[in-house]
Amino acid sequence: MSPKSWTSPLAEWQQLVRDNKLDSTDKDVHFLPPFALDERDHIAVEAGTRMAKDQALFTTQSIVFPPDLDMHARVEIPQEAAWPMQLSTLHSLGGKRRLAHFSESQDDQFWQCPEALEQSLDESQYVRLVLATPAYFAKGWKPRWLDDELCTNEIFAKEISREVKLQLVWACISRWQPVSGWSYSLKQPKAVRRMVPAGSVYFFKVTEGNPRELARRGWLNTVSDANRRKGAFDKEDGFGLALWGTWRPDENDIDSEKECEV
Structure with a gap:
């Protein structure tokens, strides 16, 4: 449309x-x-x-x-x-x-972040990630590119952005979404896999870098983990496409955050 x-x-x-x-x-x-x-x-x-x-x-x-x-x-x-x-x-x-x-279309506007949204991300302290398609994460709801402290690690730097570092504040995720299909080689349904559903939102605090880079390089690019299972190519098949934006935390959250830093 x-x-x-x-x-x-x-x-x-x-x-x-x-x-x-x-x-x-x-x-x-x-x-x-x-x-x-x-x-x-x-x-x-x-x-x-x-x-x-x-x-x-x-x-x-x-x-x-x-x-x-x-x-x-x-x-x-x-x-x-x-x-x-x-x-x-x-x-x-x-x-x-x-x-x-x-x-075939030469118009690339459908895959580019809207200019107004990209400008809103410029130097923003808080960004959010919305999944446009279901995503596969190796640890259920948690991507492999987040460490135990919920901060982005080297996988994020290699596959998504080296300039920006994020820390997860919270996530809004409904129950897992079943994804299956039909195997033409085996002539039977494929095993049901549990995916993080489209529409899930991850809220981050920017700890380093300008998040405008996420709109330039990460808009509608995949954030799915590489699946080591034979025959599953989630990153290549369009799972986990990302929509980046901003969010504004509640003032009480900001106050409690300052207390934790002290």
Whole structure:
């Protein structure tokens, strides 16, 4: 979806909030409704008899995309790989293999941090990390790039930023999100894995450096840990994409923080 398709509804929703014109039951409703779900019942069929298998009734859910929806994907292609010039073609997409139009875009704005947000991060003392996609962390909710004191370590410096050092203050995380899939080689479902859900927020205090660097180099880049399990490539598959921003602690939190430093 283009920015114009959601900035106007967002502005209207924010104005309703400021004017207190939302009912109490509506204040928890997001300004944009979620995608509709298409739920269908299925049966498994015996290959030889073409009859339904006994006790093989199952249900699937799929997302119904709006007609005007655009999906943008960033792909890294080896130099030796052949790539068609000015790609524009029709190809199937999704489990139902419905046709979609694929084209190449030179516009990189979708992967860059908005300028106003980047400026707000400049010299900020407190930053927050919002997961745009589910993330794999080796220690459950805790990334491997945080040490026992909840400070960023050498892994963070190597993979995310060497100029910025952070200390985790707290995190807002719901229950784990199951992620699975289908193995085409084994022809069976993949094992369910526990991921930190999208929308989780990590609140940090900046201990060194300018966090504006996080917007320049870390915006929509992965913060997932490298998974040593065979066949799991979370960092390469878009898990743990990061949205960086600022937050303002409560005055009582600031006072208690000063007392701890003393």
